[in-house]
Amino acid sequence: MRVFFEQLVNGVTVGSFYALVALGYSMVYGVMKLINFAHGDLFTLGSYLGYTFLVWRAAWITERAGLWWGVLGAILFAFLANAGAGILVERVAYRPVYRAGRLPLVVSALGMSIFLQNAIMAIWGPRFQVYPGDLVPTASLRFLGLSLPLLKVVILFLSLGVMLVMYWIVEKTEFGAAVRATALDREMATLLGIDIQRVILFVFTLGPALGGMAGVMNGMYYRSIQFSMGWNYGLKAFTATILGGIGNIPGAMVGGVLLGVIETLLAGYIPGGGAWKDGFTFLILILVLIFRPTGILGEKVAEKV
Amino acid sequence: MGAELSCTRRGRFQRFVPVLLGGFVAVFPFLPFVNDYWVDVGFFVGLYGLLGLSLNVVLGEVGLFDLGHAAFYAIGAYTTAIMNTTLNIPVLLLLPVSALVASGFAYLVMSPVIHLRGDYLCIVTIGIGEIVRIIIVNNPWGITNGPNGITGVGFPALGPFVIQTPTQFYYFVWVVVALVAFVLLRLQRSRIGRAWNAIREDEIAAEATGIDVRAYKLLAFTLGAAFAGLAGNIYAAKMAVVSPQSFLFMESALLFCIVLLGGLGSLPGVLLGAALVVVFPEVFRRFASFRLLFFGLALMVTMIFRPGGLLPRKRETLGLDGFGAQGFSAKRASPVRGGQVSLKDRSPVQPLHGSGNRPLLEVQGVTLRFGGLVAVNRYDLAVYPGRVTSLIGPNGAGKTTLFNIITGIYRPDEGKVLFRGEDITGLKPHLVVARGIARTFQNIRLFPSLTCLENVLTGLHCRGSSGFISTVLRTPFQLREEREFMEAAAYWLCRVGLWEYRNELARNLPYGRQKYLEIARALATGPELLVLDEPSSGLNERETEELMEFLQGLLREGITILLIEHDMNVVMGISDWVSVMDMGNKIAEGSPWEVYNHPRVIEAYLGKEEEWVGSTS
Known part of the structure; x- marks a missing residue:
């Protein structure tokens, strides 16, 4: 039971990374109908930016304000820098291709992904980088006889908090309504006076920012990062997005957390499951799509003929 | 050669490109600067060209996002490697075997998911690609040798002749590329190619025009996988080693880029794309770690400046020459204009005359609910042969829904649809068309980037x-059929007055002509019953009158018409029977004047009659 509970916490933690990355996919897809293949690499970029921040500045902050401020600083730094990167990516790779249709957009996204991945490799090198151990908190929390690393708990609550804020923005505010309207029917939204460029800017700022945040947390959680990890993470997060129902904010969260839990439990409880877990993930995805083509929380839309 | 038909206006550039390319490929290994290294580069251009062509079948022709194509490539390579190393079967013999295994695999895994649309299918193919790779890495039953892969694959040998030097491999792969390109070229200009393109343009319209969308999508995947299997075999033979590292997601993404870089559906374009993707990193080899950086940049720049790819496919202008139908002349194609035959005598499709008093189409107690909303409620409708039956009612009454039920797009919750006394309830749309019910759509659904002639030819598909x-073999049977198709299509284009626009892309036509083109496409299916959804909407008075005359002409030829119409002039003018629908229920039916004065009809329109009578919206 204790093992199960620990696995569950691990699963939810990993799942919350997926969920944060999935949010970016989902928002961009909702508004642009584009699978943003560069999103996984923006996640990697965030991870490296956080790493650089820790190496460069955290000791200074830690000395003066304590370990946790360094961690928060790194997350905030990656969040902001990645938001800038997201805007840049949209300007350079996507905006000039919007009119050309969906397929060129996909290729441009793939091109951006390859570019980012190799740019990261060129800047930080092809080898693994390790988040400095002395700058990442290792304290544990004792709870009901369980020992939970405090970092995990903080990561978990931070991601859940961010997701709640996101949910609030998208579902409760007027601007969120504009975003949802754009996702449903772009042309109509324009006619109603919604500034589409602002909506696009919003999703391309916040999506990568959340991804970058997840990147730093992922780095602290696993400690080592590599330039090419974005592909795999992106693929997983995108799976989570589809699992929950693409273009649907709560769906991305549910899908992400669910995927994390399923994966961790598969790896933990099936002998040799670790090697097969990605395979199972995709198998589950395919089965979900066969029986519920619009995802778990996706609405059933009858195509108008 | 009919002067009008042979207007294949190909630019000089386009005509010479294939010849030049072919010549270059043929002599490449003997050019002065080319050493073994560059011959190998040429080999990989051929290999990726082959893979590009194989993905092009799925992505270019049918428009299905396949981002897991490396799976089929991997299956081909591993089939060859495993069977060669364990069973000692010659590698060349395994070439067709690999193709078969890969296509069989594609058929099996794609069957349950082929109905998924767009991005959902895309993510499933990504998933399949990853699953295949993970299975290979995990080495089930010890047959794939895990991450290390299989070594010691032999050379392909034809009797005493063994393919082993770079030059031999180079020619080997290019011969296969040529064969595959030949097959694809023949398919492109055929019933199959048109069906694929129609699906890419508009899946629902394709289905409603008589194309078995599911079967043709599966055919594309099966064929594409077979070609990828060939590539896998050649790869395994060349490298003598296969390992899972060669079949990463990146590989599939690269193939995707090859197809789009060159130009969707364009065979020379795909080969050019392959050349770029293989040669580019080689040229930048001395920048080592930056070469992929540049590659990513190049992809973006290409898409920004040439979003259609570098060599986009041009729709060939009426490719009749290609069918060897040289004797085919404009006069024979357009009996009307040639003055040889009168309209009445010659309709390429002779509709059967139904027996007098039995209804041609019967809708019996049909109900369809969307969630809690009852869109159509126990509706009865009878359409008698040789008459015009109209279905009218306020917006949102459920008229189009009823049409969709009749034509098989929706399946009713209750009730039956009988056509010529046979139950056709729940038949798929393409089967309904084959039975003899053709339709048009409320918002025109043509195949926008196909030519007018191709649009009409698609209608003939089901015949x-x-x-x-x-x-592929161009048998006499196929040639004859194709020729008959051409004649019938030409006939219908003339009938609707679009013959001169035959080589124009459908999307370039003005609205009114698009309507006629859609009707021509529907008529080409050879229907007994023509179902028209608001044919006069968006037409002005004169155009509407022309349309009514046209419809009456069809009527005289024995085609029965069922239409949804808002324009009361049309309804009053040509209908024999009118059925009025409101909120899914039948509120009146009878002769046009009976219905017009029916109190419940007036009530349903709530005194708005003045507004809607004669309105053309």
Whole structure:
């Protein structure tokens, strides 16, 4: 039971990374109908930016304000820098291709992904980088006889908090309504006076920012990062997005957390499951799509003929 | 050669490109600067060209996002490696075997998911690609040798002749590329190619025009996988080693880029794309770690400046020459204009005359609910042969929904649809068309980037039967059928007055002509019953009158018409029977004047009659 509970916490933690990355996919897809293949690499970029921040500045902050401020600083730094990167990516790779249709957009996204991945490799090198151990908190929390690393708990609550804020923005505010309207029917939204460029800017700022945040947390959680990890993470997060129902904010969260839990439990409880877990993930995805083509929380839309 | 038909206006550039390319490929290994290293580069251009062509079948022709194509490539490579190293079967013999295994695999895994649309299918193919790779890495039953892969694959040998030097491999792969390109070229200009393109343009319209969308999508995947299997075999033979590292997601993404870089559906374009993707990193080899950086940049720049790819496919302008139908002349194609035959005598499709008093189409107590909303409620409707039956009612009454039920797009919750006394309830749309019910859509649904002639030819699809093999071999049967198609299509284009626009892309036509084109496409299916959804909407008075005359002409030829119409002039003018629908229920039916004065009809329109009578919206 204790093992199960620990696995569950691990699963939810990993799942919350997926969920944060999935949010970016989902928002961009909702508004642009584009699978943003560069999103996984923006996640990697965030991870490296956080790493650089820790190496460069955290000791200074830690000395003066304590370990946790360094961690928060790194997350905030990656969040902001990645938001800038997201805007840049949209300007350079996507905006000039919007009119050309969906397929060129996909290729441009793939091109951006390859570019980012190799740019990261060129800047930080092809080898693994390790988040400095002395700058990442290792304290544990004792709870009901369980020992939970405090970092995990903080990561978990931070991601859940961010997701709640996101949910609030998208579902409760007027601007969120504009975003949802754009996702449903772009042309109509324009006619109603919604500034589409602002909506696009919003999703391309916040999506990568959340991804970058997840990147730093992922780095602290696993400690080592590599330039090419974005592909795999992106693929997983995108799976989570589809699992929950693409273009649907709560769906991305549910899908992400669910995927994390399923994966961790598969790896933990099936002998040799670790090697097969990605395979199972995709198998589950395919089965979900066969029986519920619009995802778990996706609405059933009858195509108008 | 009919002067009008042979207007294949190909630019000089386009005509010479294939010849020049072919010549270059043929002599490449003997050019002065080319050493073994560059011959190998040429080999990989051929290999990726082959893979590009194989993905092009799925992505270019049918428009299905396949981002897991490396799976089929991997299956081909591993089939060869495993069977060669364990069973000692010669590698060359395994070439067709690999193709078969890969296509069989594609058929099995794609069957349950082929109905998924767009991005959902895309993510499933990504998933399949990853699953295949993970299975290979995990080495089930010890047959794939895990991450290390299989070594010691032999050379392909034809009797005493062994393919082993770079030059031999180079020619080997290019011969296969040429064969595959030949097959694809023949398919492109055939019933099959048109069906694929129609699906890419508009899946629902394709289905409603008589194309078995599911079957043709599966055919594309099966064929694409077979070609990828060939590539896998050649790769395994060349490298003598196969390992899972060669079949990463990146590989599939690269193939995707090859197809789009060159130009969707364009065979020379795909080969050019392959050349770029293989040669580019080689040229930048001395920048080592930056070469992929540049590659990513190049992809973006290409898409920004040439979003259609570098060599986009041009729709060939009426490719009749290609069918060897040289004797085919404009006069024979357009009996009306040639003055040889009168309209009445010659309709290429002779609709059967139904027996007098039995209704041609019967809708019996049909109900369809969307969630809690009852869109159509126990509706009865009878359409008698040789008459015009109209379905009218306020917006949102459920008229189009009823049409969709009749034509098989929706399946009713209750009730039956009988056509010529046979139950056709729940038949798929393409089968309904084959039975003799053709339709148009409320918002025109043409195949926008196909030419007018191709649009009409698509309508004839369901009247043909030439399949894959007869198309590739161009059997006399296939040629005859194709020629008959051309004549019938030309006939219908003339009938609706669009003959001169035959080589124009459908999307370039003005609205009114698009309507006629859609009707021509529907008529080409050879229907007994023509179902028109608001044919006069968006037309002005004069155009509407022309349309009514046209419809009456069809009527005289024995085609029965069922229409949804808002324009009361049309309804009063040509209908024999009117059925009025409101909120899914039938509120009145009878002769036009009976209905017009029916109190419940007036009530349903709530005194708005003045507004809607005669309105053309």
